Amino acid sequence: MWLYVALAALGWALGWLLRDRRALPSVKDKHVFITGCDSGFGNLLARRLARRGYRVLAACLTQKGADGLQRGCSGHLRTTLLDVTRSDSIRRAAEWVRAEVGEKGLFGLVNNAGVANPIGPTEWMRMEDYRQVMAVNAFGTIEVTHELLPLLKRARGRVVNTSSVLGRLSANGGGYCISKYCVEAFSDSLRWVPPPPPAPWSGPPGADGRLCRRRDMYHFGVKVSIVEPGFFKTAVTNLESIEASLRQLWERLAPETRLSYGEDFFHK
Structure with missing residues (x-):
């Protein structure tokens, strides 16, 4: 069984390498x-x-x-x-x-x-x-x-x-x-x-x-x-930018909304 697994893994790896090396003629x-x-x-x-x-x-x-x-x-x-x-x-x-x-x-x-x-x-x-x-x-x-x-x-x-x-x-x-x-x-x-299977009924052109x-x-x-x-x-994934954006969102919330989350929510 392990031989089949190893051969399958080897085939997958070779296929990946060959695909990655494909290039346009020009x-x-x-x-x-x-x-x-x-x-x-x-x-x-x-x-x-x-x-x-x-x-x-x-x-x-x-x-x-x-x-x-x-x-x-x-x-x-x-x-x-x-x-x-x-x-x-x-x-x-x-x-x-x-x-x-x-x-x-x-x-x-x-x-x-x-x-x-x-x-x-x-x-x-x-x-x-x-x-x-x-x-x-x-x-x-x-x-x-x-x-x-x-x-x-x-x-x-x-x-x-x-x-x-x-x-x-x-x-x-x-x-x-x-x-x-x-x-x-x-x-x-x-x-x-992919098109759907042929319609089982006769309909207008293109219905199949x-x-x-x-x-x-x-x-x-x-x-x-x-x-x-x-x-x-x-x-896009800059953590400092994301944190700064979150802080701006937090600070513009209405006081009652911040209170519902708890004042320490932002720092968790």
Whole structure:
């Protein structure tokens, strides 16, 4: 029995290594647009893809972030400013991407921009707290994708949406987990979904599920992936920032609400 277990484990490990070593025949003139490149995953991915020869189009929220990324990178990387909460900023960035990629289209879109705060007990939240996080993590992802879908279709490219393990398991109050559940649902609706079994009755055209086979981006050869990171050391998981946000939420609570929790609740 243990021999079978060992062989299965060895086969799994070899398969993983081979999959990880797979590479495109050529990355020449393949453009990848990445949001949220000021720091963290977006910054590291932009640098790595540029080193591997991709044409990286990196979007940063601040000029300081763009300048820092541009330094030390090859000519394969170009930057632009993007605030994913603003439609006008998204449209400008999309026009810039169109000018960069031309007729080749966009090989990859990585929706990486995200925020976590404020998080905390649900009673501490206000509606604007939810809107603030959803505007970046959920609606920003959706709107950027919408603007760039024609370019992705042209290149038969791929959308990579950064979700989180908290898009599967809600561990705290606030908008973060909710927004990541939204990213998961949007990604699933964007990609192909297996059609239902044939209907047992005769109905109108498409009632047998044929329309579902052409659902969304699968019909155009565009793939959709979700990345679900755990707890990594990034700006989103900065403990000092989270604690400062919690303190602000606590201090703005009504006295009777703080009293219901107990004055030592925040320090537990």
